[in-house]
Amino acid sequence: MKKFLLLLVSACITSGTTEPTFAKPDSDSFVQGQASFKTGNFRQALSRFDEAIDADPNYAAAYAARALTEIKLKKFERAVDDADKAHTLDSNNPEIFETKATALLNLRKYNESLAAADTALSLEGKSPKVSTLVIRAQAFSKSGQYEKAFVDYRLALKLDPVNADTLSKRALLCLELEQYSRAIDDSTKAISFDKSCALAYWVRSRAHLALGDKSKAVSDKEMAKRLGFKDS
Numbered sequence: 001m002k003k004f005l006l007l008l009v010s011a012c013i014t015s016g017t018t019e020p021t022f023a024k025p026d027s028d029s030f031v032q033g034q035a036s037f038k039t040g041n042f043r044q045a046l047s048r049f050d051e052a053i054d055a056d057p058n059y060a061a062a063y064a065a066r067a068l069t070e071i072k073l074k075k076f077e078r079a080v081d082d083a084d085k086a087h088t089l090d091s092n093n094p095e096i097f098e099t100k101a102t103a104l105l106n107l108r109k110y111n112e113s114l115a116a117a118d119t120a121l122s123l124e125g126k127s128p129k130v131s132t133l134v135i136r137a138q139a140f141s142k143s144g145q146y147e148k149a150f151v152d153y154r155l156a157l158k159l160d161p162v163n164a165d166t167l168s169k170r171a172l173l174c175l176e177l178e179q180y181s182r183a184i185d186d187s188t189k190a191i192s193f194d195k196s197c198a199l200a201y202w203v204r205s206r207a208h209l210a211l212g213d214k215s216k217a218v219s220d221k222e223m224a225k226r227l228g229f230k231d232s
Contacts, residue, residue, distance in 0.1 A: 029051040033062075098120040108142070120132045153169070165194075
């Protein structure tokens with residue numbers, strides 16, 4: 001089961017990325033790229049950000065936004081490259097390091113991901129972002145540093161106690177560690193805050209199954225599938 005869960009965790013990593021929220025210079029291509037990103041048209045967004053960079057090779061925000069888009073398209077190596085380019089042009093933007101940490105996490109370069117997440121959090125100072133903490137928690141988890149992962153999840157939930165995504169990802173870690181009751185508790189809380197949280201239903205299904213409650217397991221698995229969750 002643990003091997004399967006590791007694959008499942010990898011599939012869930014990219015969901016933590018957000019829409020580009022960097023500075024908004026006066027570039028039609030950049031603005032159009034942001035609009036396409038928001039609607040989920042990532043290929044079109046990529047084309048628009050390409051155009052913005054072609055017009056201005058020193059366009060830090062466009063490199064950063066393109067990196068986020070490349071993560072959505074699972075072009076993780078390119079995302080790292082673009083994040084590095086953005087950093088050379090804008091060295092104090094924590095979102096660039098958060099993006100890089102996400103890409104490195106998907107590339108299974110966990111120590112590098114942790115370093116990038118640490119830099120992002122350092123730049124965020126006294127106002128850490130929930131998403132950055134969750135990325136670092138996932139990197140800790142993937143590198144076997146489970147207690148540190150739980151610390152970051154606790155910090156993230158202290159900042160946003162009703163964040164279903166954070167709760168479902170902590171539930172997934174509990175499931176991996178065979179802490180089934182905790183996995184059920186976190187999943188149930190996630191569902192109470194967001195009834196469309198497919199991951200929470202799936203995690204709760206697996207936890208119920210491990211505890212021998214097949215009827216609840218089947219019910220939650222069916223709900224996860226109806227919400228579009230794929231466990232392969």
